[in-house]
Amino acid sequence: MKHAITLRILVVEDDTRMLELLCRGLRESGHAVMPASDGQSGLELATGFSFDIIVLDIGLPHLDGYEITRALRAQEKTARILMLTARDTEDDIIRGLDLGADDYLIKPFSFPELLARIQALARPALGGGAHAQLALDPARLTVMRNNTAIQLTRTEFLLLSSLTEVAGRPVARRQLIESVWGKQHSVHSNTLDVLVNALRAKLDAPFASKLISTVRGTGYCLRLEETYKSAEDEEFIA
Numbered sequence: 001m002k003h004a005i006t007l008r009i010l011v012v013e014d015d016t017r018m019l020e021l022l023c024r025g026l027r028e029s030g031h032a033v034m035p036a037s038d039g040q041s042g043l044e045l046a047t048g049f050s051f052d053i054i055v056l057d058i059g060l061p062h063l064d065g066y067e068i069t070r071a072l073r074a075q076e077k078t079a080r081i082l083m084l085t086a087r088d089t090e091d092d093i094i095r096g097l098d099l100g101a102d103d104y105l106i107k108p109f110s111f112p113e114l115l116a117r118i119q120a121l122a123r124p125a126l127g128g129g130a131h132a133q134l135a136l137d138p139a140r141l142t143v144m145r146n147n148t149a150i151q152l153t154r155t156e157f158l159l160l161s162s163l164t165e166v167a168g169r170p171v172a173r174r175q176l177i178e179s180v181w182g183k184q185h186s187v188h189s190n191t192l193d194v195l196v197n198a199l200r201a202k203l204d205a206p207f208a209s210k211l212i213s214t215v216r217g218t219g220y221c222l223r224l225e226e227t228y229k230s231a232e233d234e235e236f237i238a
Helices: 016-028 039-048 065-074 090-099 111-122 154-165 173-181 189-203
Strands: 008-012 032-036 053-057 080-085 103-106 125-127 133-137 142-145 148-151 212-215 219-222
Touching (some): 008 016, 008 039, 016 032, 016 111, 039 053, 039 065, 053 111, 065 080, 065 090, 080 090, 090 103, 103 111, 133 154, 148 189, 154 173, 154 219, 173 219, 189 212
Parallel strands (some): 008 032, 008 053, 053 080
Antiparallel strands (some): 125 133, 133 142
């Protein structure tokens, strides 16, 4: 299924097979993608063209991801940078974020998770009114609602990212399961229900209005209007 927003994405990755798979998957998801297989060509493309998202490996020949990020931020390039790294130490992650990266993924990762992170970066703030605004921070796995920071787990964040991508429209249960756990995993439907309830407990329970609704016979929907007043599970028919 293609996404509602077409993004201009630069993928900088020196592993030929990985580069091919990422570009193909992103194009099939409806995005405009340009590849680069080394740091120097990646920096030249990022400097010469306008991108919404840069998927940037850290371990690159000629220039590494840190050097590219530093150079782009020095040029005041505003593309959101998603770093790919096999380095999972806290110091390495903090270094990338301090240099100006917006998020990171530790290899190996699933393609649905990559898509969810890209979608969250592309839509850092979604609003449906002055009192119902969400701001997602994929680097810290948090969401802001009514100026309150809410810490989420990885799966809760992936679920919320999938719902915000098409806010106001119902999302099928199977699509949500694939977005959170991937197509290769066999996940029972009630596992999704448990995850939705956990997200509701954090995102909805502390507030008067409820954003996550059940769409009977279909799945779930994120409503960014403050129209729900009940603390219980809301249902509607799309």
